[in-house]
Amino acid sequence: xxxxxxxxxxxxxxxxxxxxxxxxxxxxxxxxxxxxxxxxxxxxxxxxxxxxxxxxxxxxxxxxxxxxxxxxxxxxxxxxxxxxxxxxxxxxxxxxxxxxxxxxxxxxxxxxxxxxxxxxxxxxxxxxxxxxxxxxxxxxxxxxxxxxxxxxxxxxxxxxxxxxxxxxxxxxxxxxxxxxxxxxxxxxxxxxxxxxxxxxxxxxxxxxxxxxxxxxxxxxxxxxxxxxxxxxxxxxxxxxxxxxxxxxxxxxxxxxxxxxxxxxxxxxxxxxxxxxxxxxxxxxxxxxxxxxxxxxxxxxxxxxxxxxxxxxxxxxxxxx
Amino acid sequence: xxxxxxxxxxxxxxxxxxxxxxxxxxxxxxxxxxxxxxxxxxxxxxxxxxxxxxxxxxxxxxxxxxxxxxxxxxxxxxxxxxxxxxxxxxxxxxxxxxxxxxxxxxxxxxxxxxxxxxxxxxxxxxxxxxxxxxxxxxxxxxxxxxxxxxxxxxxxxxxxxxxxxxxxxxxxxxxxxxxxxxxxxxxxxxxxxxxxxxxxxxxxxxxxxxxxxxxxxxxxxxxxxxxxxxxxxxxxxxxxxxxxxxxx
Numbered sequence: 043x044x045x046x047x048x049x050x051x052x053x054x055x056x057x058x059x060x061x062x063x064x065x066x067x068x069x070x071x072x073x074x075x076x077x078x079x080x081x082x083x084x085x086x087x088x089x090x091x092x093x094x095x096x097x098x099x100x101x102x103x104x105x106x107x108x109x110x111x112x113x114x115x116x117x118x119x120x121x122x123x124x125x126x127x128x129x130x131x132x133x134x135x136x137x138x139x140x141x142x143x144x145x146x147x148x149x150x151x152x153x154x155x156x157x158x159x160x161x162x163x164x165x166x167x168x169x170x171x172x173x174x175x176x177x178x179x180x181x182x183x184x185x186x187x188x189x190x191x192x193x194x195x196x197x198x199x200x201x202x203x204x205x206x207x208x209x210x211x212x213x214x215x216x217x218x219x220x221x222x223x224x225x226x227x228x229x230x231x232x233x234x235x236x237x238x239x240x241x242x243x244x245x246x247x248x249x250x251x252x253x254x255x256x257x258x259x260x261x262x263x264x265x266x267x268x269x270x271x272x273x274x275x276x277x278x279x280x281x282x283x284x285x286x287x288x289x290x291x292x293x294x295x296x297x298x299x300x301x302x303x304x305x306x307x308x309x310x311x312x313x314x315x316x317x318x319x320x321x322x323x324x325x326x327x328x329x330x331x332x333x334x335x336x337x338x339x340x341x342x343x344x345x346x347x348x349x350x351x352x353x354x355x356x357x358x359x360x361x362x
Numbered sequence: 363x364x365x366x367x368x369x370x371x372x373x374x375x376x377x378x379x380x381x382x383x384x385x386x387x388x389x390x391x392x393x394x395x396x397x398x399x400x401x402x403x404x405x406x407x408x409x410x411x412x413x414x415x416x417x418x419x420x421x422x423x424x425x426x427x428x429x430x431x432x433x434x435x436x437x438x439x440x441x442x443x444x445x446x447x448x449x450x451x452x453x454x455x456x457x458x459x460x461x462x463x464x465x466x467x468x469x470x471x472x473x474x475x476x477x478x479x480x481x482x483x484x485x486x487x488x489x490x491x492x493x494x495x496x497x498x499x500x501x502x503x504x505x506x507x508x509x510x511x512x513x514x515x516x517x518x519x520x521x522x523x524x525x526x527x528x529x530x531x532x533x534x535x536x537x538x539x540x541x542x543x544x545x546x547x548x549x550x551x552x553x554x555x556x557x558x559x560x561x562x563x564x565x566x567x568x569x570x571x572x573x574x575x576x577x578x579x580x581x582x583x584x585x586x587x588x589x590x591x592x593x594x595x596x597x598x599x600x601x602x603x604x605x606x607x608x609x610x
Contacts, residue, residue, distance in 0.1 A: 054520075054521075113525070114525065116500060117499070140520075140521060141503065141518070141519065141520040141521055142520070144486050144487070144502070144503075145490060145500070145502045145503075145518075147487070148487035148490035148491050148494070149490045149491075149493070149494045149500065151456075151487075151491070152456075152459075152490075152491055152494035152495055153494060157456075157571045157572050158455070158456075158487065158572070159572060160485050160486065160487055161484065161485070161486075173575070177484070177580070178482065178483050178484055178577070179373070179379045179388070179481070179482060179484070180375070180481065180484060181580060182378070182379035182579075182580075183379050183381060183388065183577055183578065183579055183580070184577070184578050184579070184580050185574045185575075185576070185577050186574070186575045186576040186577075186578070187572060187573065187574055187575065188572070188573050188575055189571060189572045189573075190571050190572070190573060191571045191572075226499060226529060226530070227499045227500065227501075227527065227528075227529040228527065228528060228529070229525045229526065229527055230526050230527070230528050231525070231526045232520070232523060232524070232525045232526075233523050233524050233525075233526075234522060234523040238522050239522060240521035240522040242521060243521055243522075246609070246610070270610060287540075288505075288538075288539045288540045289519060291539075293375075294375040294481055295375060295399050295400070295481065295539060296539075298484075302609045303603070303607070303609040303610065312376070313375075313376055313377075313378060314375040314376060317375075320580070320583050321580065323607075323609070324603070324607045324609050325583070325586075326599070326603070332588065332591070337585060337588065338583075338585045339583040339585070340585065340586055341586035341587075341607065342586055342587060342589050342599055342602055342603070342607075343586065343587070343588045343589065344588070344589055344590055344591070344592075344595045344596070344599060345588050345590075345591045346590065346591045346592040346593065346595070347592070350592060350593040351592070351593050351595075351596060353593075354593035354596040355596050355599070355600070358596050358597055358600050359600065359610075362600070
């Protein structure tokens with residue numbers, strides 16, 4: 043059977059998510075290597091710039107459209123994807139490992155009777171099949187995994203696969219109005235945490251820990267993050283103390299992140315925290331205790347007082 | 363109402379992980395096992411729901427004999443009975459889901475809680491798989507949960523915010539940190555739990571379709587340089603980030 047890929051392109055508020063572009067790009071490269079067909083599908087109401095998906099390696103994207111689909115509904119989305127998959131006869135389905143992708147992909151895997159491997163950080167073709175690298179124990183170990191099913195669903199961790207160079211090709215956008223939706227499970231409202239960038243999607247993260255001593259001292263962490271266009275992160279200690287929301291927690295009972303730059307301030311580096319951030323491309327540690335384990339994974343460190351170093355860092359960045 | 367909670371027995375997050383000689387699993391020597399942290403929120407939510415509606419809570423776990431420690435902890439917190447689906451095999455997610463779904467069907471429950479993910483394999487898919495096998499509604503990664511008759515209103519965490527979901531029973535809800543504050547087991551609870559019988563059941567093993575070919579440690583990150591010991595090192599740090607790392 044000829045291989046065929048379907049890439050699920052996720053939209054929120056009518057905008058395509060960056061993590062979906064990463065999946066498109068990786069799927070496009072794999073399809074070329076495997077001489078496979080590839081097409082994309084998206085679900086929503088009004089969605090901007092769908093033709094731009096062509097830049098990342100697909101020539102055709104189908105937009106399943108209904109006003110009721112502007113917000114996510116696991117029941118409606120999966121039913122639509124099952125029909126789409128049946129018609130297209132694809133055998134590889136790629137999703138971004140986002141809140142939506144993580145929710146949808148396993149439901150779809152049961153409905154399509156397919157194998158599923160989530161949170162892939164590497165994906166390679168071997169003898170016509172895909173072999174994935176999937177971190178386990180929050181990244182303390184890696185597994186190399188293969189699905190032996192005819193159909194396979196894979197989700198790709200955001201921020202790991204790069205978008206890289208893009209072409210100026212445009213994708214053909216096919217809009218299909220869909221009706222009779224299964225809305226037994228639907229999102230009725232969405233609230234934003236002040237438009238804040240999520241740690242799993244950020245290129246830069248500035249995280250604070252117990253060394254900051256009090257919640258009000260996170261003001262300088264927020265200022266530094268905003269200067270760098272970064273997301274705010276926190277250690278488990280800071281979250282458990284009630285200083286920061288759990289959505290910011292990085293580590294084994296929080297989020298696993300792989301930004302380009304991770305700045306750890308006042309974080310000693312407990313093993314569960316290191317597991318969640320050590321795949322960051324560059325790590326900066328600022329901590330008073332020069333023997334703290336965080337320095338063992340840091341590319342650059344300042345073994346000094348955060349209350350002096352961070353204001354100085356903010357000043358220095360403002361100068362430029 | 364009868365409520366089922368699925369729980370897992372996993373290495374403590376403070377544990378260092380070493381790979382066993384089979385190169386496919388971790389070396390269990392010297393590893394402390396605990397209740398999967400997200401399952402504690404699931405147990406608490408089930409107990410709260412039971413207390414509000416007068417029902418019973420059954421805890422369910424799949425794995426070896428040692429999983430009974432986690433089941434006992436759930437009983438000590440207030441669960442009424444426990445079932446161990448006993449197996450020493452390392453199964454893939456779908457096989458585990460099928461075994462859990464069979465037992466949930468057997469329990470004739472309409473509401474199931476479990477942690478949003480197990481902190482060993484970190485897949486975050488079990489609730490969705492089991493719900494779909496059973497034809498139940500799914501609410502994954504819930505940070506709030508409200509049941510009104512058969513109607514469910516719940517919040518789930520998404521990137522940079524939350525979304526509110528409406529659905530209905532029968533349903534599986536997977537718990538995220540923030541859903542509640544798990545209670546401590548009382549001394550009386552612990553004593554009662556010791557006397558309770560944990561029912562053991564065999565499972566039907568289905569063939570795994572996802573194989574782990576190898577497990578390995580990630581490349582160790584090497585320690586870099588300490589640029590300085592006070593604020594005077596800041597200009598050099600900024601220069602390195604701009605010119606060497608090229609990340610700002």
